[in-house]
Amino acid sequence: MLTTACSYIYKTYKKKMERVGEQVIRNKQVIFKDYISGLPKESDFLVKNENTTTLKLPEGSEAILVKNLYLSVDPYMRLLMQKFNTGGIFTPYQLSSALEGYGVSKILESTHPKYKKGELVWGPTKWEEYSILSNTQRLFKIEHTDIPLSLYTGILGMPGLTAYGAFFKVCSPKKGDCVFVSSAFGAVGQLVGQFAKHMGCYVVGSAGCDQKVNMLKSKFGFDEAFNYKEEPDLDAALKRYFPEGIDIYFENVGGKMLDIVLLNMKFEGRIAVCGMVSQYNNVDNFEGVKNLMHLVFKAIRMEGLQVYQYYHLYPKMLEFMLPLVRQKKINYVEEIVEGLEKAPTSLVGLFDGNNYGKQVIQVARDL
Amino acid sequence: MLTTACSYIYKTYKKKMERVGEQVIRNKQVIFKDYISGLPKESDFLVKNENTTTLKLPEGSEAILVKNLYLSVDPYMRLLMQKFNTGGIFTPYQLSSALEGYGVSKILESTHPKYKKGELVWGPTKWEEYSILSNTQRLFKIEHTDIPLSLYTGILGMPGLTAYGAFFKVCSPKKGDCVFVSSAFGAVGQLVGQFAKHMGCYVVGSAGCDQKVNMLKSKFGFDEAFNYKEEPDLDAALKRYFPEGIDIYFENVGGKMLDIVLLNMKFEGRIAVCGMVSQYNNVDNFEGVKNLMHLVFKAIRMEGLQVYQYYHLYPKMLEFMLPLVRQKKINYVEEIVEGLEKAPTSLVGLFDGNNYGKQVIQVARDL
Numbered sequence: 001m002l003t004t005a006c007s008y009i010y011k012t013y014k015k016k017m018e019r020v021g022e023q024v025i026r027n028k029q030v031i032f033k034d035y036i037s038g039l040p041k042e043s044d045f046l047v048k049n050e051n052t053t054t055l056k057l058p059e060g061s062e063a064i065l066v067k068n069l070y071l072s073v074d075p076y077m078r079l080l081m082q083k084f085n086t087g088g089i090f091t092p093y094q095l096s097s098a099l100e101g102y103g104v105s106k107i108l109e110s111t112h113p114k115y116k117k118g119e120l121v122w123g124p125t126k127w128e129e130y131s132i133l134s135n136t137q138r139l140f141k142i143e144h145t146d147i148p149l150s151l152y153t154g155i156l157g158m159p160g161l162t163a164y165g166a167f168f169k170v171c172s173p174k175k176g177d178c179v180f181v182s183s184a185f186g187a188v189g190q191l192v193g194q195f196a197k198h199m200g201c202y203v204v205g206s207a208g209c210d211q212k213v214n215m216l217k218s219k220f221g222f223d224e225a226f227n228y229k230e231e232p233d234l235d236a237a238l239k240r241y242f243p244e245g246i247d248i249y250f251e252n253v254g255g256k257m258l259d260i261v262l263l264n265m266k267f268e269g270r271i272a273v274c275g276m277v278s279q280y281n282n283v284d285n286f287e288g289v290k291n292l293m294h295l296v297f298k299a300i301r302m303e304g305l306q307v308y309q310y311y312h313l314y315p316k317m318l319e320f321m322l323p324l325v326r327q328k329k330i331n332y333v334e335e336i337v338e339g340l341e342k343a344p345t346s347l348v349g350l351f352d353g354n355n356y357g358k359q360v361i362q363v364a365r366d367l
Numbered sequence: 368m369l370t371t372a373c374s375y376i377y378k379t380y381k382k383k384m385e386r387v388g389e390q391v392i393r394n395k396q397v398i399f400k401d402y403i404s405g406l407p408k409e410s411d412f413l414v415k416n417e418n419t420t421t422l423k424l425p426e427g428s429e430a431i432l433v434k435n436l437y438l439s440v441d442p443y444m445r446l447l448m449q450k451f452n453t454g455g456i457f458t459p460y461q462l463s464s465a466l467e468g469y470g471v472s473k474i475l476e477s478t479h480p481k482y483k484k485g486e487l488v489w490g491p492t493k494w495e496e497y498s499i500l501s502n503t504q505r506l507f508k509i510e511h512t513d514i515p516l517s518l519y520t521g522i523l524g525m526p527g528l529t530a531y532g533a534f535f536k537v538c539s540p541k542k543g544d545c546v547f548v549s550s551a552f553g554a555v556g557q558l559v560g561q562f563a564k565h566m567g568c569y570v571v572g573s574a575g576c577d578q579k580v581n582m583l584k585s586k587f588g589f590d591e592a593f594n595y596k597e598e599p600d601l602d603a604a605l606k607r608y609f610p611e612g613i614d615i616y617f618e619n620v621g622g623k624m625l626d627i628v629l630l631n632m633k634f635e636g637r638i639a640v641c642g643m644v645s646q647y648n649n650v651d652n653f654e655g656v657k658n659l660m661h662l663v664f665k666a667i668r669m670e671g672l673q674v675y676q677y678y679h680l681y682p683k684m685l686e687f688m689l690p691l692v693r694q695k696k697i698n699y700v701e702e703i704v705e706g707l708e709k710a711p712t713s714l715v716g717l718f719d720g721n722n723y724g725k726q727v728i729q730v731a732r733d734l
């Protein structure tokens with residue numbers, strides 16, 4: 001009944017719009033239903049087919065209308081699915097609205113002086129087929145289209161810039177440093193490991209399954225890797241791989257792993273805190289980290305980061321990365337699923353360890 | 368009986384030494400009896416009168432023989448009273464030996480090319496009247512003797528250099544920054560607050576009694592101060608003093624205070640971790656800190672430190688501090704007790720909040 005009613009309203013609306021010369025089309029969306037606690041489930045999201053959008057921007061606006069091509073599935077999104085105090089930094093998702101995240105989009109219309117119809121951009125967009133983006137400050141134009149566009153959700157997009165800024169700016173790496181990367185198969189981790197090898201560091205990664213562990217070594221060139229789920233004693237594992245201690249820890253998981261790493265850091269070690277995925281489903285009761293005294297003992301610098309801090313480095317990052325990408329000197333595993341219908345599964349898979357490399361949703365095939 | 372026996376041995380030894388032209392004298396010591404857990408008690412230490420020392424250095428040695436004038440009583444000493452893993456950085460005290468710590472000493476003999484008889488030094492020494500120091504790398508010569516020598520245990524010594532290095536190097540302060548100092552009446556805290564005021568910052572300190580709180584404002588020029596023991600809701604207290612958030616937190620206490628501060632930091636805030644005195648008596652089971660995700664949310668830098676990292680800054684520090692000290696533009700509260708007999712009481716007092724400002728033991732009056 002509801003569907004029939006919606007369909008009627010849609011047809012009436014479409015007819016009305018067409019009368020004034022504006023094209024109205026279906027705009028499939030992934031809707032956030034309600035705030036959650038614990039692990040996200042597919043049923044927390046609704047793929048909605050009934051929405052429409054008018055392919056015309058309001059007069060007097062300063063915005064762009066985009067067709068979303070690829071959407072990036074990122075762990076931080078979980079943090080926006082719950083209301084909790086982030087010190088005003090993150091705004092939780094609005095209920096009954098499309099999810100928001102990073103993506104690659106094509107501009108269909110623009111009333112913004114900086115953007116033109118036909119240009120490609122990557123940056124914050126919405127989980128829907130078409131979006132009107134009025135906040136364009138965090139968008140980048142895509143100028144190198146010889147590279148697969150999906151890579152602008154990863155290696156040349158937000159995770160790439162995060163890895164680049166966090167590793168080179170926060171970690172102060174130098175040749176011979178001993179580097180540990182947790183969640184090393186993730187979108188950021190795989191890059192950090194390769195950057196570290198590029199710098200002449202010794203690099204060890206952890207992941208949650210043997211297949212990923214093998215790939216860390218065979219595909220990404222990590223010196224060593226281990227499956228943290230198979231290590232009954234994480235401290236012993238770290239001591240096995242780092243008998244002299246760790247110079248740089250690239251933190252993606254938090255909790256118990258961080259506690260044990262602190263025991264194994266070297267004097268004047270650096271910890272880049274990129275994320276703490278083990279805590280994202282438990283924001284009301286984060287796990288306590290006990291060994292912070294080691295920050296003092298070993299004069300360790302531990303630094304959180306947000307990708308926005310590195311936006312000014314993007315041209316420099318491209319200069320560094322583009323030749324490596326083109327010459328296939330840097331590897332990147334993405335898992336691309338097609339269609340917004342599959343988006344909830346991909347998003348849920350981030351937290352059960354079942355997915356594999358950078359998760360990307362292809363929303364549309366054609367440019 | 369034992370005393371009589373010791374006295375006999377001492378007399379015999381003294382006689383023997385005097386035969387070969389070497390002066391043997393009594394060397395009172397504060398002995399560390401056994402590893403402890405929980406708060407230190409006076410009975411954990413023994414003031415021993417029976418020890419003697421020969422006022423002559425072994426031939427072929429490269430060392431100095433010093434007369435200790437002032438000893439510095441510092442919270443970190445508690446950490447050396449227990450065996451636990453500090454990653455090889457701190458060596459626990461040896462049982463039945465004199466405690467070790469910072470002090471001001473006069474050189475009586477030297478076989479070290481860098482040092483001459485009669486010179487004054489500050490740096491690591493032992494809790495006894497006379498010490499032979501063979502590791503002289505961490506000693507500084509005292510060249511400005513118009514300043515009371517006790518201040519080289521504090522404002523011009525280790526706490527001063529710690530405060531200077533940690534505040535100016537780690538905290539990256541700038542005019543208008545909102546600065547919070549915990550344990551603000553301590554040897555380091557009182558200086559940090561004054562440095563911050565000197566830089567044009569807004570400064571709030573916490574302490575454990577009202578008298579200290581009043582002094583922070585009246586003597587050290589803190590803008591605000593509060594008694595943390597009287598605040599049922601620390602988060603509310605911090606929000607009262609920092610409605611816009613904290614740019615710089617100078618961490619001396621750890622535990623719960625750190626957890627609440629993390630919630631109240633600003634974007635790109637800095638935390639200098641100088642110490643975590645609330646945890647020193649509980650090294651087997653440090654309190655877990657839950658809000659580390661805020662390092663990511665707000666891109667906070669949190670950095671531990673050791674005074675050795677700033678040794679090269681000492682000349683620069685003196686250049687900055689000496690005029691301020693001479694012109695009484697910087698204040699410093701020290702509590703000097705006379706005699707090694709009172710050393711255990713002073714040391715124990717560090718942890719029950721009963722002492723007041725920088726604790727110093729005057730071992731000898733004469734130079």
